[in-house]
Amino acid sequence: MPMFYGTEIASRMMLGTAQYPSPAVLAEAFKRSGAGIATVSVRREAGEDQAGQAFWELIKELNVALLPNTAGCHSVREAVTTAHMARELFDTPWIKLEVIGHADTLQPDIFGLAEAARILSEDGFQVFPYCTEDLVLCDKLLNTGCEVLMPWGAPIGTGLGLNNVYGLRSLRAHFPDVPLVVDAGLGVPSQAAQAMEMGFDAVLLNTAVAKAGDPAAMAEAFAKAVDAGAMAHAADPMEPRDMAAPSTPVLGKAFLE
């Protein structure tokens, strides 16, 4: 099971907590999927006098590890301020760091991300950076002190799946010991299974579950796909090949021509 900053989590699935029809449906999605980590946004909900408290109490009742995020932050300073607010509110050094660089695609600002990751890591935060699959960026993030990487599969909320399979595969190959989580862009369970078959440690979902007609059922479907993919990876899948290989010998021929 995945280990993040020394904490082992009993599930390979993380769930976001936004956009559900109700907190009750959200709770049901966690129950049926067994997701081990809940991400929670603080920036917009905080308001004055911790006005989001009632909702956060419901999230705390889920009894899973909480990973506050800096969703909606477009600058280093905003992200750092939000991270500090989150640490105070949730009493955890964990922070999922998002620094958005492009309003339309919600693509991370990779330069701001590396800078914010450095500032927060030096300040004792344990940073989960939402990043692209760029190898050089990921290397820099690890150098700033990150011990987890959360590359996107596709832009947030698109449901397009793994857009750059080659890039993600090469990330896995280059950083065999770093926990890698596919963060954004998954739409259906088969895409989550694909990420797990490639050896990723976990996936994080929100829109695909929250916006499904039956969020709790979709959460469970994802959980099954994640388990299947992880099990397949551990079972060492066969290598694909171009030539057919009959599973029973072809009579009368020593070799296929």
Place this chain on the structure above:
Amino acid sequence: MSLTVTVLGAGVVGLAVAAELSARGAAVQVIDPNGPPGAHGCSWWAGGMLAADCEGEVAEEQVVRLGREAAGWWQAQGAEVQYRGSLVVALGRDRRELDRFARRTENHTALDQAALSALEPDLGERFDRALHMGKEAHINPRETILALHDRLAARGVSFGTDGAPSGQVVDCRGLAARDALPELRGVKGEMVILRAPDVSLSRPVRLLHPRFPLYIVPRGDGVFMLGATQIESGERRRATVRSVMELLNAAYALHPAFGEAELLEIGVDARPAFPDNLPRISGGKDGRIYVNGLFRHGYLLAPAMARMVADWLMDGKKPEVWHETHH
């Protein structure tokens, strides 16, 4: 048999309950420390869409079914109910949202550009497809609730800002009832009121957008209500620039003529909701009946809630939204 009831709260729920009970012969008084309906209560900031079918996209079947009682009930109270249906549109690249919305809802007709132009010429210029939710209606919530207040007062319902409750107490205080209903939470909403004489729309329009969903309700005389954000926060003030910008941007995308509109009001409040976002009627150990959690469905569900409270108090019929005693 005569029943004496004290309703706490003169928001949409309190007034609907008072109306239903007094119509059935109960002696009713309403107590609200803030006086008659106004900007202090979240009923003031509602959109006034009686859009049961649209709400089916996300809400439970119960909300849709009970919501269908609303238009007829409001009309029976003398409200000016506009039976013009509502429209649902999506911008070019979000067009698939429209198919998804159609899959999840009932009672709609797909319109092509010509049909849309015939209903709302201003939208026909901008969109080539829409859904017409033909059974929906809308009201002006402020006029409606003020008129209901006056009508009840004329009928002999007494209104006060303090005083001792007598008889059966029905607590309709909304978010203020958190002192007795610990599960209640606030869901912040921000809205904008514009005057846009260059835009002509005669029925509510929903713009589907994955990030910034918007609805626009015409209030007559070129005035439109734009709503509404939905933020998990109990904060009842402080509309943010970001939220207002999102609402205005979405309106501008719906029709560029909104760019020339006059900004009349920016409103903010928090809707009272339970964890399942469904309404509840419950009995407290204090003997009160609590009616709460109507979330974003105040005007849509208040009529059904009022009916159920009256059925319970006068005929002993248990409300289908009954929730066992809290605490």
